[in-house]
Structures are given as structure tokens and as C-alpha cells.
Amino acid sequence: MSADLHIHTTESDGELTPSEVVKIALETNLCTISITDHDSVDGVAEARIASSGTDLTVIPGIEFSTIYNNQEVHILGYYINISNKELREETAFIAEERRVRAQRIIRKLSKMGIKLSYQRVQEIAGGNVIGRPHIALAMIEKGYISTVQQAFTSEYIDNRGKAYVTRYKMSPKKAIEMINRAGGVAVIAHPGLYQRGVGVKEEELRDLIQCGLEGIEVYHSAHSNEQKIYYLQMAERYELLVTGGSDFHGKSHKEGSRIGSIKLDDKHVKKLKDYVITKSL
Secondary structure, eight states: OEEEEEEOOTTTTOSSOHHHHHHHHHHTTOSEEEEOOBTOOTTHHHHHHHHTTSSOEEEEEEEEEEEETTEEEEEEEESOOTTOHHHHHHHHHHHHHHHHHHHHHHHHHHHTTOOOOHHHHHHHHOSSOOOHHHHHHHHHHTTSOSSHHHHSSTTTTSTTSTTOOOOOOBOHHHHHHHHHHTTOEEEEOOGGGTTTTTOOOHHHHHHHHHTTOOEEEEEETTOOHHHHHHHHHHHHHTTOEEEEEOOBOOTTSOGGGSTTSSOEEHHHHHHHHHHHHHHHO
16 A cells, blocks of 8 residues: 655646546556645545545645745645634635735846736636746747746746845744644645755754644655755654655646655554544544
């Protein structure tokens, strides 16, 4: 038995609908998946409906973007109550912030001679959450670039790009506490990818644990073997839950992140589920 606990859909910046994700997960013989869209839980219900009557379990999830020590750190939430009022209000606020940001980016690109329609970007996004990858796809469609990666350069919409616009991000502490209040478990996503591949250091991890962090994504499609070993040691040292996933977005993204490219052993899923049950008692 195996799981992929890090999957994105059209409800954030993924290219497949939740139903299409479920179809591939079944074809890949996965037993458990988690829909972890950026700042959104809107894809969970559709995925659960699509998996109804099958042996596939869909864990409700989310991935929050936060700022910690002047860098972006993502916090995953698992087994959250997607109807939680605070969670819903926060995700609605973030979605509106993203829409405003997308309009500002499009205006900046326009001044550079790259003419895009905000309405078309909305259509490409499909869901409520609009992100830079949707703008990149609109740029490809109009022939300005040929790959998504070309958009994420200093020339265009990379973090230091000419058309970059900062966006709202909460603190890790706020994200962790919100996940906990929604009945979920807070896990740091792909810790090896921060600080340009240097990764989250042990002292930083301890700090996040003090904020209530409960798990660490040891297995990720972009982690090296050395990083997997290191973060597994950190998980054991600090008694953190171990998770893993492909971080699937779609064909336009890195090849190694196909659904099921990371198959988390079911023992870790069981520990995660048992922890949630114990926590709720």
C-alpha cells in the first residue's frame, strides 16, 4: 500500500481537475492521496465524490504559503475540517488578494509589451485561486514564451523579476495554529528546497516545532537521497510525523513530480491517521 500526500489541482495552480487527479491515482494503484492546493480546500469535495465507491482514500489537505526568516516556507495541513469557518474566511481573503495581485502583474507585463487578458488568465485558472503559473500559461498561449520555466526568470515574474508583485503571506505560527484549530496536522513542506537548496536548518526546525509544527515532508520529488536521510533523522530526533508526496502540478512542471512518483509507505499514513484520532480525544 502507498500514498501520495502532496497533489495540486485546478483549484490552485494545478493543471488537472480533482476528478482527473483521482482517475490517475487509481490507475497508479495508490491507496491514499491528499489534495493540498495552495491556500484552498475547494478541490477536496470533488475528489472525494470522484473516489466514492473505490478503495482510494482522499485526505483533506491544504498548503499555506508563509514567511519565515525572510523566506517563503510552505506549511501543509492534513485531515483538516474543510468547513471550518476561520479556514474558509482566510482562504477567501487570500483568493481575493491573489486576484488583485494577478491584475497588477498583468499591468506590469503590459508596460513591457506583453499584452495579456485578465479574463483569459481567470479562464486558465479555472478555480478561485489565481497564481503566477496561470499567467505563465497565458504568456505561452500568446507566444511570448514557450515554457512555464521561462516565465519564472528575472526578465518576467520570478521573485526578482521585472513584473513581480509581492503577495500576502501569513506567519508559520498563524498557519500552524489555524490548521490545528481546524482539527488538522501541520507539516512543513519540502524542507530541502528552501534557501536555494540549502534547506531548513535544525535550529529553524526547532523554532517551527515551538510554533506547533507536528510533521515533516521527508519524501519529496525534488529531495536528494541525502536530504531524505537528513530529514528522516530530524523526524526521529524530534518525534515528528513523516509525510511525502510528488508535489504534482501538471505536465508543464518538472517531470519527476508526476502523481505517484513518490509513494509514501502506508505505515506513515497510519501513524498520521492514528495521531489525528488521538489528538481529537
